[in-house]
Amino acid sequence: MNNKLKIKISVRNLNIYYGKFLAIKNITLDIPERSITAVIGPSGCGKSTFLRALNRMNELLPDVKTEGEVSIDGRNIYSPDVDLVKLRRNVGMVFQRPNPFPKSIFENVAFGLRIQGIRDRERIEETVELSLRRAALWDEVKDKLYKSALELSGGQQQRLCIARALAVQPQVILMDEPASALDPIATLRIEDLMRELKEEYTIVIVTHNMQQAARVSDFTAFFLTDEDRAGMLIEYGNTSDIFTMPKDPRTEGYITGRYG
Amino acid sequence: MVNPRHIFDEEIRRLRTDLLRMGTLAREAVDKSIKALVNRDSSLAEEVIVGDDIIDKMDLDIEMKCMELIARQQPMARDLRVIGTILKTITDLERIADHAVDIAKIVKILADQPPLKPFIDIPKMCEISLSMLDDALKAFVNEDTELARKMCERDDLVDALYDQVFRELLTYMMEDPKAVVRALYLIFIARFLERVADHATNVGERVVYMITGVLKELNV
Ligand SMILES: Nc1ncnc2c1ncn2[C@@H]1O[C@H](COP(=O)(O)OP(=O)(O)OP(=O)(O)O)[C@@H](O)[C@H]1O
Ligand SMILES: [Mg+2]
Numbered sequence: 001m002n003n004k005l006k007i008k009i010s011v012r013n014l015n016i017y018y019g020k021f022l023a024i025k026n027i028t029l030d031i032p033e034r035s036i037t038a039v040i041g042p043s044g045c046g047k048s049t050f051l052r053a054l055n056r057m058n059e060l061l062p063d064v065k066t067e068g069e070v071s072i073d074g075r076n077i078y079s080p081d082v083d084l085v086k087l088r089r090n091v092g093m094v095f096q097r098p099n100p101f102p103k104s105i106f107e108n109v110a111f112g113l114r115i116q117g118i119r120d121r122e123r124i125e126e127t128v129e130l131s132l133r134r135a136a137l138w139d140e141v142k143d144k145l146y147k148s149a150l151e152l153s154g155g156q157q158q159r160l161c162i163a164r165a166l167a168v169q170p171q172v173i174l175m176d177e178p179a180s181a182l183d184p185i186a187t188l189r190i191e192d193l194m195r196e197l198k199e200e201y202t203i204v205i206v207t208h209n210m211q212q213a214a215r216v217s218d219f220t221a222f223f224l225t226d227e228d229r230a231g232m233l234i235e236y237g238n239t240s241d242i243f244t245m246p247k248d249p250r251t252e253g254y255i256t257g258r259y260g
Numbered sequence: 261m262v263n264p265r266h267i268f269d270e271e272i273r274r275l276r277t278d279l280l281r282m283g284t285l286a287r288e289a290v291d292k293s294i295k296a297l298v299n300r301d302s303s304l305a306e307e308v309i310v311g312d313d314i315i316d317k318m319d320l321d322i323e324m325k326c327m328e329l330i331a332r333q334q335p336m337a338r339d340l341r342v343i344g345t346i347l348k349t350i351t352d353l354e355r356i357a358d359h360a361v362d363i364a365k366i367v368k369i370l371a372d373q374p375p376l377k378p379f380i381d382i383p384k385m386c387e388i389s390l391s392m393l394d395d396a397l398k399a400f401v402n403e404d405t406e407l408a409r410k411m412c413e414r415d416d417l418v419d420a421l422y423d424q425v426f427r428e429l430l431t432y433m434m435e436d437p438k439a440v441v442r443a444l445y446l447i448f449i450a451r452f453l454e455r456v457a458d459h460a461t462n463v464g465e466r467v468v469y470m471i472t473g474v475l476k477e478l479n480v
Contacts, residue, residue, distance in 0.1 A: 210334075210336065211334055214336070243336050243337060243340075244336075244337060244340060244341065244473060245337065245341070245472075245473025245474075246337050251337075252337050252338060255336040255337050256265065256335070256336050256337050256338060256339050257264055257265045257268070257336075258263055258264065258265050
């Protein structure tokens with residue numbers, strides 16, 4: 001990989017257990033700043049688990065144990081003095097299933113700002129509009145901002161969640177299958193958005209859609225489970241290399257659809 | 261477990277067979293065109309000219325099938341390289357067959373004129389060029405990078421023979437103005453064979469790319 005890029009997130013020997021089950025094993029990789037890194041691999045190989053480790057979301061689940069190190073800008077986010085609220089503001093997340101709050105569209109996007117103690121009405125309105133525009137949702141909701149977010153379609157809800165993540169201006173955005181509920185045009189819009197966002201943000205995206213990973217990402221990490229069903233990193237490199245000449249036969253097998 | 265890509269694999273297999281069939285037709289066309297030259301056989305030359313339609317049609321058919329597979333199957337990695345290689349290779353094969361036609365047309369013109377000299381180097385050029393093409397196609401089938409690299413080296417032999425033929429025919433032209441037209445036609449033929457070897461080299465390069473993912477010129 002291009003070693004001139006500045007590393008934003010550095011993962012070292014990461015193990016994550018659910019109870020006794022080792023879900024991901026000894027993951028070591030560096031994610032460059034202002035770029036899009038895609039994580040691909042078959043269902044259950046630990047992609048979501050890995051993503052959640054990057055902002056300590058796994059800790060919200062019962063009985064999870066994390067070993068190893070994840071550093072952002074050189075600071076280990078697992079050290080005891082880390083402020084979790086700040087960390088998660090800094091590292092936003094869009095989940096596999098859209099999860100809007102049962103509140104109005106406006107309040108969903110404004111939520112993070114209110115948590116931050118921002119009261120300035122005008123500033124909040126501006127940020128909400130900008131975030132909705134960037135998430136390619138504004139035109140569809142501008143006339144019903146005070147309606148419940150739960151009335152939106154699945155794809156609209158997903159874009160709302162992206163807007164919500166953008167509103168607090170994180171440095172890193174984690175996206176878990178952000179386009180799985182979107183139609184092809186909305187999907188391309190989100191990809192376009194990601195490309196725009198990477199000018200300022202570092203994006204890590206999990207996707208089952210290989211063509212999407214190939215279209216949008218700069219780097220691709222391929223995960224696969226071993227015989228104990230623990231997820232491992234098999235290959236990591238430039239997206240163009242991974243999709244035209246992968247080095248590992250297991251990567252080849254997966255991306256050409258012959259894995260298994 | 262059943263290979264989830266078995267239908268796609270079957271289509272690729274069929275494409276590979278089509279490519280080989282096209283390659284065989286192209287090499288036969290060149291072979292026949294030079295046989296027609298040596299034996300002053302106009303009807304064999306005509307056969308080459310007429311037969312080119314089949315090769316042109318195969319070129320288009322294979323291209324369309326490749327485009328369809330790309331659109332419908334989104335090939336990646338090795339699959340993508342195989343299809344890319346086939347797409348490029350059919351163009352080289354089509355050109356090779358075109359050169360056979362170019363030669364055959366000259367054969368028909370020369371048939372009305374007395375022979376200039378016995379043919380030695382031109383059949384040799386033909387033999388080496390076609391052996392290169394044969395090996396390139398064999399390397400494609402057997403995925404043999406070594407064979408592909410080796411066949412490309414023989415391009416130098418063909419180039420050297422071309423220079424030799426050129427110089428020799430030039431002397432004929434300088435010595436006898438009545439030989440000029442015939443000698444020129446023979447130089448064209450040598451030139452076409454030299455191009456056949458270049459196209460065979462391209463095929464060899466693509467085969468190496470298909471197998472290794474590394475694309476570079478093997479004979480510059
Ligand atoms: N909360 C949990 N408790 C126990 N086991 C879990 C939990 N979440 C995930 N796992 C297990 O950990 C492994 C990795 O799961 P994870 O959700 O990270 O996979 P994934 O690669 O994101 O899969 P998918 O592509 O289906 O979303 C799986 O075997 C899964 O069953
Ligand atoms: Mg997941």
